[in-house]
Amino acid sequence: xxxxxxxxxVFERLKQAIIEGDEVEAVKWAEEAVKRGIDAYEAxxxxxxxxxxxxxxxxxxxxxxxxxxxxxxxxxxxAVEVLKPHVKMExxxxxxxxxxxxQGDVHDIGKNIVKIMLEAAxxxxxxxxxxxxxxxxxxxxxxxxADIIAMSALMTTTMPGMGKVVKMLEEDExxxxxxxxxxxxxxxxxxxxxxxxxxxxxxxxxxxxELAKKFMQEKHV
Amino acid sequence: xxxxxxxxxxxxxxxxxxxxxxxxxxxxxxxxxxxxxVKAPFPDAHRSPKLMAKLAAAAWEIxxxxxxxxxxxxCVQAEALGAEIHYGALDIHPSVRKPAFKELEDFKIPEKxxxxxxxxxVEGSVKILREKYGDYLPICRQVVGPFTIAGHVFGVEKFxxxxxxxxxxxxxDVLLQLADLNVEEARAALQMGxxxxxxxxxxxxSDILSPQTFKExxxxxxQRITSxxxxxxxxxxxxxxxxxxxxxxxxxxxxxxxDAQVDIAxxxxxxxxxxxxxxxxxxxxVLLQGTPEDVKRACIECICKGTDGLIPSCGIPPRTPxxxxxxxxxxxxxxxxx
Ligand code: B12
Ligand SMILES: [Zn+2]
Numbered sequence: 001x002x003x004x005x006x007x008x009x010v011f012e013r014l015k016q017a018i019i020e021g022d023e024v025e026a027v028k029w030a031e032e033a034v035k036r037g038i039d040a041y042e043a044x045x046x047x048x049x050x051x052x053x054x055x056x057x058x059x060x061x062x063x064x065x066x067x068x069x070x071x072x073x074x075x076x077x078x079a080v081e082v083l084k085p086h087v088k089m090e091x092x093x094x095x096x097x098x099x100x101x102x103q104g105d106v107h108d109i110g111k112n113i114v115k116i117m118l119e120a121a122x123x124x125x126x127x128x129x130x131x132x133x134x135x136x137x138x139x140x141x142x143x144x145x146a147d148i149i150a151m152s153a154l155m156t157t158t159m160p161g162m163g164k165v166v167k168m169l170e171e172d173e174x175x176x177x178x179x180x181x182x183x184x185x186x187x188x189x190x191x192x193x194x195x196x197x198x199x200x201x202x203x204x205x206x207x208x209x210e211l212a213k214k215f216m217q218e219k220h221v
Numbered sequence: 222x223x224x225x226x227x228x229x230x231x232x233x234x235x236x237x238x239x240x241x242x243x244x245x246x247x248x249x250x251x252x253x254x255x256x257x258x259v260k261a262p263f264p265d266a267h268r269s270p271k272l273m274a275k276l277a278a279a280a281w282e283i284x285x286x287x288x289x290x291x292x293x294x295x296c297v298q299a300e301a302l303g304a305e306i307h308y309g310a311l312d313i314h315p316s317v318r319k320p321a322f323k324e325l326e327d328f329k330i331p332e333k334x335x336x337x338x339x340x341x342x343v344e345g346s347v348k349i350l351r352e353k354y355g356d357y358l359p360i361c362r363q364v365v366g367p368f369t370i371a372g373h374v375f376g377v378e379k380f381x382x383x384x385x386x387x388x389x390x391x392x393x394d395v396l397l398q399l400a401d402l403n404v405e406e407a408r409a410a411l412q413m414g415x416x417x418x419x420x421x422x423x424x425x426x427s428d429i430l431s432p433q434t435f436k437e438x439x440x441x442x443x444q445r446i447t448s449x450x451x452x453x454x455x456x457x458x459x460x461x462x463x464x465x466x467x468x469x470x471x472x473x474x475x476x477x478x479x480d481a482q483v484d485i486a487x488x489x490x491x492x493x494x495x496x497x498x499x500x501x502x503x504x505x506x507v508l509l510q511g512t513p514e515d516v517k518r519a520c521i522e523c524i525c526k527g528t529d530g531l532i533p534s535c536g537i538p539p540r541t542p543x544x545x546x547x548x549x550x551x552x553x554x555x556x557x558x559x
Contacts, residue, residue, distance in 0.1 A: 021385070062464075065429060065430055065431045065434070066377075066378075066381045066428070066429040066430070067381040067382060067384040067385045067430075067434070068385070070378045070381045070382050071382055071385055071386075074382065104313065104316065106377075131316075156505060157505075157538070
């Protein structure tokens with residue numbers, strides 16, 4: 001068994017590597033985590049995501065700017081690539097999620113974090129990427145028999161696209177009954193989700209996982 | 222006083238020699254309602270000199286803004302450099318689909334670039350406007366600034382990562398080449414009859430770059446443009462550019478068009494009479510979502526804070542109601558100096 005001190009050290013190193021945007025260190029400590037048999041989900045959430053949170057705070061304080069944020073996100077993605085295959089899949093209600101950042105919007109750092117956490121929680125995630133044509137959400141959900149559509153928007157100018165997707169979905173009553181819609185991203189809110197007819201709004205990636213699980217439970221009752 | 226003379230005085234820091242502040246908008250003026258009235262809709266208006274001129278003219282004919290600005294989108298340069306463009310729709314501006322270059326070393330400006338892409342369309346529209354309106358109204362030719370073009374042709378994130386990873390000299394070299402492209406296109410437009418050049422560099426926002434990077438990579442690029450163009454230059458940068466203000470006099474620009482987050486009174490204090498400040502009626506909260514009364518109030522506030530030109534804080538959102546947009550020239554024209 002790993003001592004908790006040992007674990008803490010790895011998390012801390014991972015976190016620091018991401019804060020500094022150092023992908024070499026990030027990969028090294030992700031590999032170290034695997035080698036030492038540390039739980040990969042924990043390494044992602046306590047190392048990588050914690051690191052990214054610090055980066056977000058630094059950005060908000062104008063200590064960091066986008067160049068630093070981009071390097072941090074790259075380091076995080078590399079570390080997660082190493083850890084992902086080692087995540088123990090949870091049993092229980094897993095389902096299929098179609099995720100993407102809506103048309104006109106290229107902000108995908110938050111969306112990627114949500115995707116990572118959903119995958120880590122055992123969901124099959126179909127990632128449409130960013131600047132996704134609105135009809136693609138609905139078409140993919142239909143083709144892939146998805147349970148959930150998850151949309152991200154970071155700009156007030158692109159937010160309305162999410163409402164349009166809900167409208168398109170509503171054109172097919174059966175599909176609307178089958179597919180739950182959750183939204184997120186900094187300018188969105190609970191209130192906004194309600195206004196556009198989405199089923200839920202999530203503040204962060206942890207909330208996204210809870211919502212997705214809740215949807216699946218409701219479905220199986 | 223003609224609107225052109227007034228605009229030029231206000232752009233060059235000589236507001237008090239004009240009868241009042243100008244309402245000549247050197248940022249994007251096109252809205253969906255105007256497109257419908259003059260029958261020059263997006264995306265067609267991006268690709269035909271005639272339609273471009275027609276829609277640009279609607280700013281004066283329909284809204285009452287005191288001059289014209291072309292083109293409407295930010296992709297002309299990137300497209301001519303080889304990036305893949307999506308032309309958008311009636312209410313969606315064109316955007317870049319795919320960058321043109323992978324590595325910094327791949328960068329190359331093609332020969333005779335001004336004959337490529339939509340450059341001939343833009344220059345053609347300037348010519349039409351000049352012929353039709355004579356010397357009465359000013360024409361602004363927008364050039365997309367070096368940093369935004371770099372973001373378009375390499376990918377913003379990649380270029381941002383290079384700021385941390387590559388030799389600044391190499392990045393500066395590319396930005397200066399792009400500045401030279403700006404000079405070349407600006408001169409072509411001036412020959413066709415344009416009066417003012419607006420550098421629109423939205424990606425150079427202080428939400429993206431540190432003041433240090435702005436100083437090291439962008440100030441020299443803007444200097445290159447202003448020292449060679451030979452016409453008044455306005456610079457527009459989106460977002461809260463307050464931290465950039467101290468560096469602006471070094472760029473050689475005549476006027477700075479600031480976004481809603483910048484306090485005009487503060488900007489005037491920092492810049493004194495070295496750079497004129499234009500702005501900044503909030504586009505989303507006031508022009509798009511407010512009432513004409515709200516716009517009027519915001520306009521008066523801008524004038525009281527000392528703006529040199531009464532314009533929106535950024536490019537106008539396409540769904541802005543004309544009755545709101547109209548308040549700018551209306552308020553400007555009642556506020557005559559005494
Ligand atoms: C990074 C960034 C960029 C990067 C994006 C890189 C990338 N690959 O994503 C680059 C440099 C490319 C960029 C470009 C631009 N940007 Co920018 N950018 C940002 C910035 C600084 C951070 C966004 C971010 O990544 N946050 C960190 C992540 C982790 O947070 P998050 O996305 O909110 O996600 C979390 C939650 O919201 C939630 N969540 C997210 N999605 C979902 C989905 C679901 C289903 C659920 C449940 C939860 C959920 O979980 C996530 C993890 O906890 C913001 C400012 C800000 N403070 O938000 C501006 C910002 C979003 N950008 C802005 C703008 C204007 C632009 C540009 C136009 C250029 C400019 N002038 O700044 C271009 C536009 C490009 C385009 N067409 O989209 C504005 C938007 C203003 C508006 N209209 O609303 C902002 C707000 C900055 C500002 N104040 O001006 N940008
Ligand atoms: Zn702007």
